[in-house]
Amino acid sequence: MTTFLDIPDQQAPQAEPRVRTAYDPLPFIRWEPNGKRIVRVHTSDRILYRRCRRRWNWGSPTRGFLEAAGSPPAPLWLGTGFHFSLEDFHGWNLWGDPVAALDAYAQSFKPDELPEDWVENVELGRSMLHYYSLWYPRRSEFDTLWLNDPVTGQPVPQVEVEFEIPLYDLWGSYHGVETEVYYVGAFDRVCVDAFGRLWITDYKTAKRIDTNKLETDPQITAYTWAGSKLYAEGLVEGVLYIQFAKQQSDAVTVLKDGNLSQNKQIATTWALYREALIQRFGSVPPQYVNHLNYLATQENAEGDMFIKRSLVRRNAYSIAMEEAKIMAEVKEMIDTELPLYPSPDRDCFFMCPFREPCLAMDDGSDYQHLIDTMFQERTKVPAWRNRVKWPAIPPTHVLDRRNRIDVSMREGL
Numbered sequence: 001m002t003t004f005l006d007i008p009d010q011q012a013p014q015a016e017p018r019v020r021t022a023y024d025p026l027p028f029i030r031w032e033p034n035g036k037r038i039v040r041v042h043t044s045d046r047i048l049y050r051r052c053r054r055r056w057n058w059g060s061p062t063r064g065f066l067e068a069a070g071s072p073p074a075p076l077w078l079g080t081g082f083h084f085s086l087e088d089f090h091g092w093n094l095w096g097d098p099v100a101a102l103d104a105y106a107q108s109f110k111p112d113e114l115p116e117d118w119v120e121n122v123e124l125g126r127s128m129l130h131y132y133s134l135w136y137p138r139r140s141e142f143d144t145l146w147l148n149d150p151v152t153g154q155p156v157p158q159v160e161v162e163f164e165i166p167l168y169d170l171w172g173s174y175h176g177v178e179t180e181v182y183y184v185g186a187f188d189r190v191c192v193d194a195f196g197r198l199w200i201t202d203y204k205t206a207k208r209i210d211t212n213k214l215e216t217d218p219q220i221t222a223y224t225w226a227g228s229k230l231y232a233e234g235l236v237e238g239v240l241y242i243q244f245a246k247q248q249s250d251a252v253t254v255l256k257d258g259n260l261s262q263n264k265q266i267a268t269t270w271a272l273y274r275e276a277l278i279q280r281f282g283s284v285p286p287q288y289v290n291h292l293n294y295l296a297t298q299e300n301a302e303g304d305m306f307i308k309r310s311l312v313r314r315n316a317y318s319i320a321m322e323e324a325k326i327m328a329e330v331k332e333m334i335d336t337e338l339p340l341y342p343s344p345d346r347d348c349f350f351m352c353p354f355r356e357p358c359l360a361m362d363d364g365s366d367y368q369h370l371i372d373t374m375f376q377e378r379t380k381v382p383a384w385r386n387r388v389k390w391p392a393i394p395p396t397h398v399l400d401r402r403n404r405i406d407v408s409m410r411e412g413l
């Protein structure tokens with residue numbers, strides 16, 4: 001079990017006394033019982049570190065892992081359920097419908113574990129997932145990779161693929177502290193295209209779709225690097241980045257004469273409008289064909305206003321550069337003597353939960369009292385997954401065109 005202590009209270013193995021500076025909060029260091037320090041670094045942790053060392057020291061899973069006391073049990077509650085639904089949909093597909101999987105996710109929580117706005121969240125998630133089930137069949141040229149489990153020999157879909165990459169060059173003794181370092185994360189899905197190339201797939205739910213960030217998105221670069229480490233050289237082609245707008249479509253208005261509105265301002269798509277027509281008339285009446293064609297022009301092979309799929313590649317030089325950056329950053333992050341200075345800017349007011357103790361530290365007030373009274377170690381995620389009621393059907397069908405693609409015999413995979 002991992003424990004954490006702060007430097008003044010602990011008997012760190014051979015830790016040297018250190019000189020503290022006024023801007024330097026007490027660093028939180030996590031230890032294994034055997035005195036070793038195991039550091040598992042996520043991409044999000046690197047982003048937090050680069051944003052502000054002081055905030056990172058308080059909030060990082062590798063450090064204090066603090067959150068505001070009384071925080072909702074699961075701040076990313078809908079995102080977790082959304083990922084769970086797509087994990088099933090593109091894996092065993094036991095529910096046959098991602099909306100049903102989301103309902104099962106919600107039902108696996110006890111009432112006191114649910115966030116206050118869970119009903120609204122489920123409604124939004126159901127709408128988004130239902131639309132995905134209409135959107136996806138016309139863009140299904142990527143299949144889930146299936147690999148044989150090394151223990152059972154059974155094919156397993158590569159969804160929610162957790163990885164742990166040892167950064168051996170950084171293993172060693174830091175100020176007397178034996179340290180092992182790993183880069184960790186989870187691929188939402190690994191896809192294979194018609195040419196046998198692999199695509200690391202990442203789902204993002206956000207208020208709005210943003211494709212401008214793709215060139216510099218740190219997770220895309222890091223996942224391409226991780227894929228290049230985990231699979232044979234040259235097999236990973238890039239990242240399939242799928243963004244879902246957290247937005248419900250407008251209901252298609254029924255006019256007084258019983259027809260459907262063809263107002264172009266309505267936030268809808270070809271698939272949703274067509275679905276509304278079929279529900280109302282049983283087929284697509286000829287007078288709606290022009291409007292359907294207009295809606296078809298508002299999207300392309302990569303998506304529309306609600307879901308956008310981007311194929312992002314990084315070349316070999318970028319991947320090597322990413323590795324160099326990872327090693328440089330993580331080397332700093334594992335340094336027990338790292339100065340933890342703040343990086344204040346105008347976003348602190350909106351973005352940082354530690355603003356009060358941060359200000360207190362800089363005006364000489366008792367910031368530690370604020371940390372002790374306003375924050376708690378982050379609550380563990382409820383064991384919802386163990387309580388999911390799985391469908392009583394055998395896992396024999398998958399949605400993808402080619403069932404159980406097994407490329408494990410491919411050289412080097």
Ligand code: SF4
Nearest residue numbers: 052342344348352358
């Ligand atoms: S308020 Fe700003 S400077 Fe202070 S810890 Fe937060 S992010 Fe860093």
